[in-house]
Amino acid sequence: MSAVELAHETLRALLDAGIRDYVLSPGSRNTPLSLELAAAERAGVLRLHVRIDERSASFLALGLAKAGGVPAAVVTTSGTAVANLHPAVVEASTSHTPIVVISANRPLGLLGTGANQTIDQVGMFGSATRAAVHLDDQRPGDWAVLLKEAVTELTSASGGAGPVQIDLGFTAPLVPDAPWRLHELADPQHEGNPREQLPELVDVALPPRTVVVVAECGAALAASSIESATAAGFPVHVEASSALGWANEECLRSGAFLLSSALLSRWRPEHLVIVGRPTLGRAIPALATESDIDVTVVHDQGNLADAFQTGHAARLASAVSFTGPVDPEFAAVWRRADLAAATVIDEESARRFDAGAAAHQVADTYPGLLVVASSNPIRDLDTRAARRARRVLLNRGAAGIDGMVSTAIGAALAHQREHNEPVTALLGDLAFLHDSNGLLIAASEPRPDLSIVVINNDGGAIFASLEQGASAYADDFERVFGTPLGVDIAALCAASGTPHVRCRDRESLRAALAGTTRGIRVIEVQVSRDHERERRADFARRVIAAADATHA
Structure with missing residues (x-):
């Protein structure tokens, strides 16, 4: 078999999996893939993007996958080109974004021989990838099994969706002797691999004095948690994250400040719900470890063994419904404090351009x-x-x-x-x-x-x-x-x-x-960032003071 045939069969498998966006960084060893991708784009079966910098190429693929909601692929030559992808692979892993790293390689037998541009690149991303497979163009009997493994793990790994590496060992010649194979790729109109199914809806009854925090998570979980929690009347802080797509005016405007204010002592919640993964400050993780506050963590990507050091695993769900009799006085105090704090926030934004x-x-x-x-x-x-x-x-x-x-x-x-x-x-x-x-x-x-x-x-x-x-x-x-x-x-x-x-x-x-x-x-x-520390600290003090004045 040949390098050209391996490139062709790899691309066919990825098209069958529904992958349509491919970001290519030019090189010599990935020539078979480069020619296949160019021909396939001319045939209208995929979208090709070319970038000279591999790190930029990998983040372009990441953005395509995040916003498009379907996997994207990045293609590189061998050597340090592959190492340049590591930051994007780490982000894809931790944000559960499915991208395919297709790394061209030399035959593995050349490792350690001094062959040019040869490094140990198979599995070089470690645990950041859901799978890392190597296909040798001289062993076609392995191709189908290994490609199926990689494509399956891309969206259905036990740890949630994430990146996979498909490393292709190409031997010369790297170009076809005739373009007879290139026209055979056709769009199979495949829907891709189904994701592993989580429990569709989890019902959670909350005690009267509960605060709900919604952070980075999937669309269905964010939408259902915000809608049900605000409808029930609980104070809801939506951290600046993808969850903002489902925020509404019933959500707290100044939650980032209220969670560090005197409300936590004078009108202390008895229960804290964390939906998704908050990342913007220390107040939420700190509150989760307080011994007198019960904590429920709901997540839709992988089971957190010790969610935010609470000693409990996260509840896995693709959607959630919060119910319970809210303490009306508790909710009203949080709402008054939020309105007062929001007034100061808006005044600051109008008063000073920073x-x-x-x-x-x-x-x-x-x-x-x-x-x-x-x-x-x-x-x-x-x-x-x-x-x-x-x-x-x-x-x-x-x-x-x-x-x-x-x-x-x-x-x-x-x-x-x-x-x-x-x-x-x-x-x-x-x-x-x-x-x-x-x-x-x-x-x-x-x-x-x-x-x-x-x-x-x-x-x-x-x-x-x-x-x-x-x-x-x-x-x-x-x-x-x-x-x-x-x-x-x-x-x-x-x-x-x-x-x-x-x-x-x-x-x-x-x-x-x-x-x-x-x-x-x-x-x-x-x-200007002159006096940056003092300005931000003063702003926070004034916002929190306005909130605390409503329940002094």
Whole structure:
């Protein structure tokens, strides 16, 4: 058999599994796949995206899979090209996003011989992949079994959906002697593999003084938990996550602050429900370990053996219904405190134009999809944005800032196939610079209509609010945490031909967001991080004080 035939049969198996998006980084050893993919796209059976940077390519595949709701694949050559995929594979694993890593390789017998570009790459992602298989082009009898194993584990692994690696050992020749096989790929219109079925609906009766927290989880679980909990009258905090897509105005607006306020002592909940996986602060995990509060954790991806150190496993469900007689006085006190705190939040956003105010303004434009980077952007969304339905996409599985430009582009491409809606990404300057290679897109490649809003405060502002931002560490802070780079973002955008506009105040940002987006554009919002720690601490104190004054 040949390398060309192995590439052909691999692609056929993935098309049979319903995978239509393939991101390719050019190389020599993956030549058989590159030619197959190009021919298959001409035949109209798949969508091909080409990127020169493997890390950007992998995050593009991640964004396509997250927003599209179906697996996507990334294809690389051998050697360090494969290692560049590791951050996206980790995020895909922890966020239960099914992507296929197709890594070209040399025959395994060349390992340790000094052969060029040969490393031990089979299974190099460790436990981050649900399966890692190697197919040798000289052993066709193994192909069907190994491909079936990988495709099955992609969506039906016991730990939940996630990435798989298909490593292909190619021997020369790497090109066909004639294009006689390429036209045979046809679209099988397959629906893909069914996911492992969780219990469809779990009924949970809650005691009268219960607070419900809804965080990162699947659509059905988020929608059912928010709807049933708010309908019953329980205080509900929806953390800034994909769950915001099902939030409503009955949800707490200032939950991120209330969970650190005096309400926890004066009107203490007797029960805490955590739906999904909260990631934005320490208050929720800390509350879950309090000995006098019962905790229920509901999740739809994998069984957490010791959910948030409560000593209990999470209850697995794809949807949940919360019922129970709510203590009306308890609920009313939490509601009054929330309204008072929300007033201060809105006043702050109107009074001072800073990173938080910019995040508030971006969220209130209601894009069809909002992609948000980790660090301060997602925290500002959590503390400033009203709880109204909006589709939000994050890389909070591993909470990294890498790959965000490419993730946003992939998400926008997938979203706009089904919806004629604007897509906006909200990034800090370091997240933007970390994946600026994502803007390097050939003119022949598809581009979405995407506005990338970059909150540029020239450095790592989030560290100012953490322990290392204390005055005791001021002498070293700028160099090892703040890391001001002074990059001219306009010039960087010009280098890739990306339209750029700079905003320095509320009015210019509002005007830029109101503009029509054609292709990818960057909206740079320049704000200062001078006295960042003091400003954020003062803001939190005033919000919490307003809440506490309602029940003093």
